[in-house]
Amino acid sequence: MLAEAGAPTATGWRRRAGFAGAAIGVVAAGAAAGVALERLTVGRGVRRKARLALDASAPYGALRGSPGTATADDGTALHYETEELEGPGGPTVVFSHGYCLSQDSWHFQRAALRGRVRAVYWDQRSHGRSGRGTGPVSIDRLGRDLRAVIDAAAPEGPLVLVGHSMGGMTVMALADQYPELVRDRVVGVAFLGTSSGRLAELTYGLPAAPAQAVRRVLPGVLRALGARAELVERGRRATADLFAGLVKRYSFGSGDVDPVIARFAERMIEATPIDVVAEFYPAFAEHDKADALAALADAEIPVLVLAGEKDLVTPLSHTEAIAALLPDAELAVVPDGGHLVMLEHPGTVTARLVELLVRAGALAPDDAGTGGRSG
Known part of the structure; x- marks a missing residue:
């Protein structure tokens, strides 16, 4: 036949x-x-x-918060979890994870910051507990997803945005499409092991x-x-x-x-279906958000740009390129750190994030102890 x-x-x-x-x-x-x-x-x-x-x-991966669901503009259900404070708090810290991971990749930072800041952790579409998306994937679409999560979980008040790898690109896409949100509400940003573009040259x-x-x-x-x-x-x-x-x-x-x-990292990655891996991959070659960083530079807010010295996925040169576009940002390089630097050297990463949160007004200076695993 x-x-x-x-x-x-x-x-x-x-x-x-x-x-x-x-x-x-x-x-x-x-x-x-x-x-x-x-x-x-x-x-x-x-x-x-x-x-x-x-x-x-x-x-690892056992920490859970109050669950919620945001709806993306194409109807995809986006799972998020909120760690609340007992009393009135400062800015809400929103954590966006990377490719083939889930919100659980922030395990150590979540444990260290629990009860100290109001935080939102969410699963990107087709990852973790979120629904499978429909149609082509783009970094811009992920930026709109992040906006949907913010509208559902933190519709008011100041924000600190933290993104690792694809999550950092998601934050850039949000800033590109919603500059007024950055201007009016964002008081701090952290980019971990990410890139503003030229990923086709890796x-x-x-x-x-x-x-x-x-x-x-x-x-x-x-x-x-x-x-x-x-x-x-x-x-x-x-x-x-x-x-x-x-x-x-x-x-x-x-x-x-x-x-x-x-093994914890291996379990997260192997939980991502191969068709999701294939579906997302082309979006990285098209990713170019160098111009979007201008919105953050103009906002004059504290920014942390951090990477592992030995990152093979988003090499240090990409982090240095982001820092060059954000001349007032703090550049932090973690010796012997790879792409999953927040799991490999959690104490170092959490300490840098805590310093950012103090500068952004999300933590008081006298509450700057990391409380996380050393390393």
Whole structure:
């Protein structure tokens, strides 16, 4: 029987799968050696038992607030949780998480700030407890989603906006589309491990030629994998060791990261369906919000721009570019920090956020103790 017009044949799918293997193999090169060594020394059953033990013992991601639902302009349900104060408080601090994560990625900051500030944590569309979106994804759409969450959870009063990675881009998109909100209500902003654009030039820590090859084939690879999500999800379980190695390489900058934290990050990332990964990826190549930062520069509010020194996903040069566009911002570089710097070095990150909150009037100077895990 003839294949349906436009549908890939079995041979075509095998060819795409071959490209997928090549691309993923190149990206995974740094992780694969460690995985291979582990396989030589540790049995598969032992590794699986270790992962189950970590899952059972980890308290991370268990913090919950008062739940609410905001409705995006396309009807998507956006889940948020509010940490309230007992008495009258200052600004509301809104935390926006990154790609393939959830609001739980703020675990340490949430624990340290609980009862000290009014805070809102939300799940981006198609992530965490939020609904699946409809239609193409863009960073501008995420900015409108953030506006919907603010309108639902913090419709009045001053705001401090905190964004990590894609969450930082979301804050930029909000500022671009709603400059009056920034002017009238935003009293502080923190950008963690994020970028204002030029993400199509990323090397992922690879030499120039392999990085160029990955950039060329990765969008097609993700589309092909996203079209066969169920098959790929089964394959994820079969390649759990390689996946764990990839997460560690691209999430953390230090070699001695707590294995429970590494497993916590792995669980968040693997909870993101592959078709969501594929759906969001093209939006990053189109992201360009350098001009939007002018609204923040004009607002003359305290801004923190922070990154891990060894971030391979949004490299330090991208953070430095943001700081250059915001000359009055505080630039903080965390030694041995990777992309998930708020999990890897929570004490350092929380301390910097607390300093920002004091400058923004969300915390009193005498309440500047971090209260978080050291590191």
